[in-house]
Amino acid sequence: MxxxxxxxxxxxxxxxxxxxxxxxxxxxxxxxxxxxxxxxxxxxxxxxxxxxxxxxxxxxxxxxxxxxxxxxxxxxSRMIHDRDGKRRPIPYGKKDQYxxxxxxxxxxxxxxxxxxxxxxxxxxxxxxxxxxxxxxxxxxxxxxxxxxxxxxxxxxxxxxxxxxxxxxxxxxxxxxxxxxIFIPHGYMELSMPPAPNDKYAMEINYLHIWARNEYMMIALPNYDKSFTVTLFMPFDIFKTLTTETAVLDFFKTNFADSIPLLGEKALVETVIKNKALPMxxxxxxxxxxxxxxxxxxxxxxxxxxxxxxxxxxxxxxxxxxxxxxxxxxxxxxxxxxxxxxxxxxxxxxxxxxxxxxxIEMRQSVNSRLFLMRKKLDNFLFWLLPNTWIPLYTTVSFSRKRYHECIKNKEWQDRVIQRALYISIPTLAVAGYYMYKQVEQLEVPLHEKLVQLAERFVSKLK
CATH class of the missing domain: 3.50.50.60 (FAD/NAD(P)-binding domain)
Incomplete structure (x- = not known):
């Protein structure tokens, strides 16, 4: 043996x-x-x-x-927490993907x-x-x-x-x-206990993200109804949080809705006593x-x-x-x-x-352009499930080789860039042409759209 x-x-x-x-x-x-x-x-x-x-x-x-x-x-989904307390979900993929x-x-x-x-x-x-x-x-x-x-x-x-x-x-x-390579950002773990009624303090089936461009905080649910909360930000900012006032002011400005869920006393003690760890x-x-x-x-x-x-x-x-x-x-x-x-x-x-x-988690999720691209990717994925697969889907919901996931994303970027060069008159002519083609196809509307979309994408490759 x-x-x-x-x-x-x-x-x-x-x-x-x-x-x-x-x-x-x-x-x-x-x-x-x-x-x-x-x-x-x-x-x-x-x-x-x-x-x-x-x-x-x-x-x-x-x-x-x-x-x-x-x-x-x-x-x-991701659940994005805005500074004003509003929350908005961004699904990872299809309804059955998690x-x-x-x-x-x-x-x-x-x-x-x-x-x-x-x-x-x-x-x-x-x-x-x-x-x-x-x-x-x-x-x-x-x-x-x-x-x-x-x-x-x-x-x-x-x-x-x-x-x-x-x-x-x-x-x-x-x-x-x-x-x-050590990045100039560190992390610190916080804990969000169950709510007083022994339930989760926030929506359960989400990865919660407080995206603040230069830094962010995330929370993941645990089996015991608590959340593990992790704060990521530059070490230089961590070094400024040395007093109760500094900690509370920082959180009230950036993560106000999390304070009652974390508990003021526990939050202050954790941030002051612990050291941010490197990545x-x-x-x-x-x-x-x-x-x-x-x-x-x-x-x-x-x-x-x-x-x-x-x-x-x-x-x-x-x-x-x-x-x-x-x-x-x-x-x-x-x-x-x-x-x-x-x-x-x-x-x-x-x-x-x-x-x-x-960069995407702490910054891009706040960008309208990023959200528009996300919706476009999801729409094309729905329309062309075997042709247009978003980057996150290939990485997290398939076993496609990682370097091939990147190549696939680069191809998608090229397709979209080329599509943007098409002028409005060209789109009008294409729209009229597609309308006439749809009339001639004796298949259900969804199949007509898929066939036409596949032809269009193939021309842009």
Missing amino acids: KTVIVIGGGLVGALQACFMAKRGYKVDIYEMRSDIRTMEVVRGRSINLALSVRGREALRRAGVEDTIVKYGIPMY IMSIDRRHLNEILLTEAEKFSTVTTHFEHKVVECNFNEGSVTFQKKDGSVVTVKADMVIGCDGAYSKVRQEMMKKTLLDYEQ VTVKCSPYNVKDKFVIMGDAAHAMVPFYGQGMNCGFEDCVVFCDLLDKHEGDFGATLHEFTSFRSIDAKAMCDLAFYNY
Whole structure:
């Protein structure tokens, strides 16, 4: 039986352990932290997760989707909160399309428990990576008591997050291209408790957004009827919120409707006592060293959280990797090399999309031009569901490769730009022509419109 070491007992590491165990490998998970299932407080990022099609497909293949989604809350639309307190929804896609809010810790606990159900999976907590030997396929760990142990396996999979020790070892000992970018914005988590009647304090099936151009606040519903609220803004502004007056004045100006829901006292205490945390983007290549080591998830491609694809992208890594493993009939060398060449182009594209979506979420949703384009995209999607698919739909509600999603959006932009060059007289002539064509078609009106629209779009390609 071939042996596999998975470094990192987080979301991607636990899920990848399930995938490898299902394929008959002996798997050892090594995690630097204590077992989160025994911890009262888990330190680190706790932004709520938005589970979508890519992540759910991975969970389904691992056999744990049903166990997990029952704790999730569907979100069908963004709910935009204006400064004057008005709210307006912006749907994500069709009526049956939604992303799902789910608690990071709860999801991690479930995946660890599911991994341990396999008799071939063993978990080792409080083991810190000291050194990787890429020639021998071994890893040296330091345990909590200070002792050191070296273990060897046929393959080592690094799933140890954005500040990956495995990746650091690769940078020191191999030719690894690496890029790390910290954005000048940080985040701080707040909590919105249930309303006094033990109900949700706001509309439940929405991702709530207070978009204020330079900064924003979001709120995602939890299974216990609370909301996890996250404030994103430049560190320079966070540094000014050091007194009760400063905090309340800032929130009254920008997020007034949230104050009674968050509670003045809790809000002030949280903002003053806590420190805004950084967000980082990581791009690197290659993901593998020979046929022994490979990194995936945030270790390979950490991204800012604004598209809700960090976890979904990491989970999709597991699907892609295991599909390639099946394709190459268990050949680790061929699998690892193709995983790098196949996956790196998509991960880099998704990192760029995550940056783009921050601008959309905090600024563009307030633009009439953006809202008009959104309506146009949705109309064309309704009219031409197989031809015109909006960017967000391809990213969140399909498994189209990320870089192809971007190419599709670029093509749509070109089509619209060309269409705008058509003069009013030309449109009048085209309208008269289409009217005559419709009269001659012996099919229902909707089918006539679809046929004509497809002809028109094909001319603009």
